[in-house]
Amino acid sequence: MDLSGLIDEWIEKLESFIELQKSLRNPEQNRTRDIYGYFQEAGLLPDYAFGSSGPIIIDGESNLITRFSLNEVSPPSTLDFNKTRYSCYAINNSAKYIKTIANKFKECPNCKSTISIFESNLLCPLCNNTLSLENKGIIEPRIIKARRSSFSLTQKRVNWNYYIVDMPKNISYLAGVSSPFICEIAMLFGGVLVDGDSDKHYLCKECGAIYSKESKRSDEGTHVHQPSDQIIGSKFKTRAVIIDLNELETSDWITFKNALISSTVIESGCEDGEIGAIYSPNSNKLILFDDIEGGVGFVDVISNRTSEVFKRAKDLCEQNCCITGCVRCIGSFWRQNDLQYLKKKEIIPLLNSIIKENGN
Ligand SMILES: [Zn+2]
Ligand SMILES: [Zn+2]
Ligand SMILES: [Zn+2]
Numbered sequence: 001m002d003l004s005g006l007i008d009e010w011i012e013k014l015e016s017f018i019e020l021q022k023s024l025r026n027p028e029q030n031r032t033r034d035i036y037g038y039f040q041e042a043g044l045l046p047d048y049a050f051g052s053s054g055p056i057i058i059d060g061e062s063n064l065i066t067r068f069s070l071n072e073v074s075p076p077s078t079l080d081f082n083k084t085r086y087s088c089y090a091i092n093n094s095a096k097y098i099k100t101i102a103n104k105f106k107e108c109p110n111c112k113s114t115i116s117i118f119e120s121n122l123l124c125p126l127c128n129n130t131l132s133l134e135n136k137g138i139i140e141p142r143i144i145k146a147r148r149s150s151f152s153l154t155q156k157r158v159n160w161n162y163y164i165v166d167m168p169k170n171i172s173y174l175a176g177v178s179s180p181f182i183c184e185i186a187m188l189f190g191g192v193l194v195d196g197d198s199d200k201h202y203l204c205k206e207c208g209a210i211y212s213k214e215s216k217r218s219d220e221g222t223h224v225h226q227p228s229d230q231i232i233g234s235k236f237k238t239r240a241v242i243i244d245l246n247e248l249e250t251s252d253w254i255t256f257k258n259a260l261i262s263s264t265v266i267e268s269g270c271e272d273g274e275i276g277a278i279y280s281p282n283s284n285k286l287i288l289f290d291d292i293e294g295g296v297g298f299v300d301v302i303s304n305r306t307s308e309v310f311k312r313a314k315d316l317c318e319q320n321c322c323i324t325g326c327v328r329c330i331g332s333f334w335r336q337n338d339l340q341y342l343k344k345k346e347i348i349p350l351l352n353s354i355i356k357e358n359g360n
Contacts, residue, residue, distance in 0.1 A: 006294075016099075020056070020097075020142060023096065024056070024058075024064060024143075054067050054068050054069040054070045054071075054072075054073070055067065055068070055070060055073065055091075055140075055141050055142050055143060055144045056142065056143055056144070057073055057079070057086070057088065057144050057145075057146050058092070058143055058144065058145050058146065059086065059146050059147060059148065060147065065081065065086075065146070066081075070140065070141070070187075070232075070234050071158070071160060071187070073088045073144050073146070074088070074091075074141070074144070074158045074189065074210075074232055075088045075089050075090055075091060075144060075145075075158075075209070075210040076088065076089060076156050076158075076192060076201065076210045077156055077157055077158055078149070078153055078154075078155050078156050079146065084148055085148070085149050085150070085153055086146040086147065086148060086149060087146060087147055087149040087153060088144050088145070088146045089145060089146065089147065089209055089210070089219075090144070090145045090204075090207060090208040090209040090210065091141035091143070091144055091145070091203070091208040091210075091232065092141065092142075092143035092144070092145060092208060093139075093141075093205075093207070093208035093228075097141065097142045097143040098139045098140070098141060098142065099139065099140040099142060100137060100138075100139055100140075101117070101137075101138035101139065101140055101186070101233055101234065101235055102117040102137060102138040103137050104133065104134065104135055104136060104137060105117045105133075105134055105136070105138060106121065106131035106132060106133050106134065107131060107132060107134050107163070108124035108126070108127065108129050108131055108132075109129065109131075109132050110124065110127050110129035110282050110283075111124060111126050111127040111129065111280040111281075111282040111283040111285075112161070112163075112280070112282075113126055113127075113162075113163060113164065113278050113279075113280040113283065113285075113287065114126050114131075114163055114164050114165075114167055115163040115164075115165055115166075115186060115188075116131055116165070116166050117138075117165055117166060117186075118165075118166050119166045121166065124283075125164075125167040125169065126164070126167065126280060126283040126285060127280070127282055127283035129282075135229065136229055136230060136231055137229065137230040137231075138186070138188065138230065138231055138232075138233040138235075139230045139231070139232060139233070140232070140233065140234045141208075141232060145208070154194060154195060155195070156192055156193065156194050157192070157193045158189060158190075158191075158192055158193075159190045159191045159192065159193050159198060160187040160188065160189070160190055161187065161188050161189075161190035162185060162186070162187050162276065162278045163185070163186045163187075163188065163278070164183055164184070164185060164186075164240070164278070164287060165183070165184035165185065165186045165235055166184070167183060168181050168182070168183055171242065173242075173244055174303070175306070175357050175358050175359075176243060176244045176245065176246050176248075176354070176357065177241065177242075177243055177244075177302060177303050177306050177358075178241055178242040178243075178244070178303065179241075179303055180239050180240070180241050180297065180299060180300045180302075180303055181239070181240060181241075182237065182238070182239055182240075182295065183237070183238065183239075183240050183289075184235050184236065184237050184238075185235065185236060185238055185240070185276070185278075185289050186233055186234070186235040187233055187234055187235070188231055188232075188233040189201075189203075189231050189232040189233060192210075192212070193337065196337070199212055200212065200213070202225070202227045202228070203227070203228040203230065203231065203232060204218075204225035204226055204227070204228065205226050205227065205228035205229070205230075206218075206223055206225065206226055207223070207225070209225060210232075211225045236293040236294075237293065237294065237295065238289050238290045238291070238292065238293070238294065238295030239289065239290050239295035239296070239297055239298075239299055239300065240287055240288065240289035240290075240295075240299060241287075241288050241289075241299045241300070241302045241303055242285055242286070242287050242288075243260070243285065243286045243287075243288070243302070244284065244285050245284045245285065245286075245350075246284070248284075248350060248353055248354065249284075249350075250347060250350050252343055252346050252347055253279040253281055253286070254279075254338050254341045254342065255325065255330070255341070255342050255343050255344055255346065255347050256279070256286060256347050256350065257277045257279045257286060257338075258325065258330045258331060258332070258335055258338055258342060259313040259316060259317055259325075259330040259344065259347060259351070260277065260286060260288060260302075260309070260313055261275045261276075261277055261288065261332070261335070262313070262316055262329070262330045262331075262332065263309050263310070263312035263313035263316060264288060264298065264299060264301060264302055264309060265298075266312055267301045267305060267308055267309050267312055268298040268299070268300075268301040269298075270290075270296070270298040272332050272333070272334060273291065273332070273333075273334040274290065274291055274292055274296075274298060275288060275289070275290065275291060275298060275299065276288070276289050276290075276291035277289070288302060306358050307355060307358045307359070310351055310354050310355050310358065311355060313330075313351055314348060314351040314352070314355065316329045316330045316344070317329070317330060317344040317345065317347060317348050317351065318348065323345075324342045324343050324344060324345075325339065325342025325343070325344040326339070326342075327339070329344065330342060330344055
């Protein structure tokens with residue numbers, strides 16, 4: 001774990017959490033909380049199951065539900081909580097309830113895997129393409145508005161795009177696998193999945209609602225939604241490892257990604273859902289990272305025990321549980337949107353060449 005700056009980060013988090021609590025003060029609920037609860041809610045004691053530094057949900061005017069991770073509750077997601085289905089419909093877009101991640105940023109239009117926020121990078125560190133300026137700000141909501149809905153409500157999920165932020169230079173590779181390095185990973189709002197289909201949505205600069213082309217008028221009928229020049233997103237510091245396929249090729253990145261995540265979860269002993277990945281066909285690279293703020297070092301196993309990780313991936317692909325890939329082998333509940341695309345038999349030759357390249 002990276003300790004430098006950790007205390008500063010904690011103080012900053014605790015301060016912003018106390019400020020947030022004060023502005024939402026509800027004595028009834030605050031009284032029942034012990035100091036452990038406060039620390040946990042401020043994101044100082046990580047609750048891995050619920051990424052506790054996420055936003056707070058408000059049901060109606062003042063009814064505070066609890067904290068969830070942004071992945072779960074970013075509008076227009078549906079949230080099942082306490083036997084009730086909620087529709088998360090808007091962010092509170094007043095300045096004090098928003099954390100600005102970037103005023104503008106540059107994105108690689110080729111590999112779509114890196115963004116630059118702080119540095120004056122001109123080229124993509126992964127694929128050397130020229131970065132293009134996105135005149136958009138990235139904002140992280142701290143308060144999300146939700147309302148109770150009937151159970152017939154269609155389930156909606158936000159599709160997140162993941163990027164390495166200002167990727168560190170001088171990453172060293174050994175037989176196509178990088179040393180573990182510390183970096184920032186950003187996730188940006190990338191549309192909405194409605195019953196498995198992707199649908200474009202926009203953030204309204206006036207009311208903070210997330211709307212689609214079919215819902216341009218606000219619920220109260222007071223205005224027509226206007227697209228904001230900001231998008232919802234978040235970023236966190238973690239540890240990552242890059243697998244560079246070099247001259248090897250795969251047409252099947254989704255399967256390769258799922259197999260590597262599953263084998264890394266087993267070999268590192270972490271929980272399902274704690275390893276994330278970005279695949280970048282245009283740079284022929286797969287980036288795996290600890291999907292936990294702070295980064296614990298689970299992905300280190302990929303560079304420390306490379307052969308074991310790839311052999312495990314191959315074993316999973318050869319398992320008899322299914323034909324193409326399921327939650328018992330290379331799939332996962334957390335990656336359920338990928339399940340229909342898995343073709344595990346097809347990446348076995350690729351895994352064999354990598355195992356060979358690594359000397360076993
Ligand atoms: Zn690139
Ligand atoms: Zn609006
Ligand atoms: Zn299976």
